[in-house]
Each structure stands twice: as structure tokens, then as C-alpha cells.
Amino acid sequence: MPAVDKLLLEEALQDSPQTRSLLSVFEEDAGTLTDYTNQLLQAMQRVYGAQNEMCLATQQLSKQLLAYEKQNFALGKGDEEVISTLHYFSKVVDELNVLHTELAKQLADTMVLPIIQFREKDLTEVSTLKDLFGLASNEHDLSMAKYSKLPKKKENEKVKTEVVKEVAAARRKQHLSSLQYYCALNALQYRKRVAMMEPMIGFAHGQINFFKRGAEMFNQSMDSFLSSVADMVQRFILVIDKDCRSSPSTRCFCCHTATRQ
Numbered sequence: 430m431p432a433v434d435k436l437l438l439e440e441a442l443q444d445s446p447q448t449r450s451l452l453s454v455f456e457e458d459a460g461t462l463t464d465y466t467n468q469l470l471q472a473m474q475r476v477y478g479a480q481n482e483m484c485l486a487t488q489q490l491s492k493q494l495l496a497y498e499k500q501n502f503a504l505g506k507g508d509e510e511v512i513s514t515l516h517y518f519s520k521v522v523d524e525l526n527v528l529h530t531e532l533a534k535q536l537a538d539t540m541v542l543p544i545i546q547f548r549e550k551d552l553t554e555v556s557t558l559k560d561l562f563g564l565a566s567n568e569h570d571l572s573m574a575k576y577s578k579l580p581k582k583k584e585n586e587k588v589k590t591e592v593v594k595e596v597a598a599a600r601r602k603q604h605l606s607s608l609q610y611y612c613a614l615n616a617l618q619y620r621k622r623v624a625m626m627e628p629m630i631g632f633a634h635g636q637i638n639f640f641k642r643g644a645e646m647f648n649q650s651m652d653s654f655l656s657s658v659a660d661m662v663q664r665f666i667l668v669i670d671k672d673c674r675s676s677p678s679t680r681c682f683c684c685h686t687a688t689r690q
Contacts, residue, residue, distance in 0.1 A: 444607070547624035
């Protein structure tokens, strides 16, 4: 694994201009990562939304196929073959709906959820520690400014002692917050790699599993069924063509239609 840049923890207490400059680079990187993560999450949620919509759509399609039988067509004589075929297609769509539902759940659990957790946990932690580090640095700067304004008279020794204690406490607080902040920024360089790869592994596994199970469903018996349906449709077309040709008023239209096909 290639090495990544790091903020040296031993330089946290020194708080030198060089350290601050490097820190600004890490902060800029974290900001860019936050923006990208939000955009990536939107794209993944769109994929999940489309898959979830596919679940609802196939469910509705199955019900609509079954509804053909209940339409009470005035000229429904001879529809038994069509009705039985649509019933079978409805069953197939129901089985597909199960696969689509499982895929939607897998995408939610293994693709969308990990990137949400990364955003809410890791990126939020860095943002929170940045705020705390900023507050601690401001307190330290204020205490140092207060110390520098102390008069150098001996009668002010008690006040000076109190201010020195205040400066020491502010420095400890800043040091602790900087250590925590630097550690979080360093860890983010590795966590972002995991965060970018893990959801796509879940996406790929979900799709592979979906297509594998779909291939198992559409086995040789399904091919045979589709072939028989195609033959049935062709028989209907031949009957239509025969009826059209037997009627002089529709012959030209039917011939034109057949030519286009």
C-alpha cells in the first residue's frame, strides 16, 4: 500500500508556521472529500431509488397482467390461451420482483449505508475536532495576549501567577485538541480509501448475485415457454394476415403492413 502524508504529532505542541501550513493542506483535502462524498452519496441514492422503483413497477405489472382476465371484454371468446399465458408471465414477474427487492435491500445495506456512516461518523468527527481545535487555539491566543499585557511591577505577582496558570491550562487544552485533530486527519487518509471502495464492492456483489439468480430462473424450461409463446403470437399474425387478404377492402392495407414488417 502506498504511503500517505501525515501530520507529525510531535509537532503539535510547537504549532510552528510550517505545521500550520501543512495542516491547512489537510483541512483543504478534508473539505474536498466532504463535498465529493455528498455528491457520491446522491448518485448512490439515485441508483437505490431506481432499483426500489423497479420493485414497485414489477409488482404493479404482475397485478396488471392478472387483471386482464377480469376485464369482461365483450369479445373475449377464445382468450383462454392468452389468459393462461399472462398468468404465467405474472408468476415470472413476481419471481423477478423478489430478486429486485433483494437487490434493493442489498444496495441499501452494502452501498448506501457505508457511505452514510462514513459521512456521519468520520467526516463529522473531523469537522467537530476542527471546531474544538479552533476554540482551544483562540483561548490560547487570548491567554497569551493577556499575559503580554501584564505590568512588570512586583505588586502584580499574584495576578501574574494566575495568568501564567491560565496560559498553561490553555496550552495543555490546545495541545490535547491538536493531537486529537491531527490523529483524525491522519486516519482520514486511510478511511477515505475504505469508504470509496467498500460501497462499490457491495454494489458489484449485489448485481452479480442478481444476474446469477436471474440466469438460474430463465433456464431451459423458460426458453421453451418463450418459444411456444412466440409460436402462438405468430399463429395470431397469420390468422390476421389471412383475414385481411380475404377482404378486398383491407387487402392493400394488410399488404402494406406485411411489407413494413
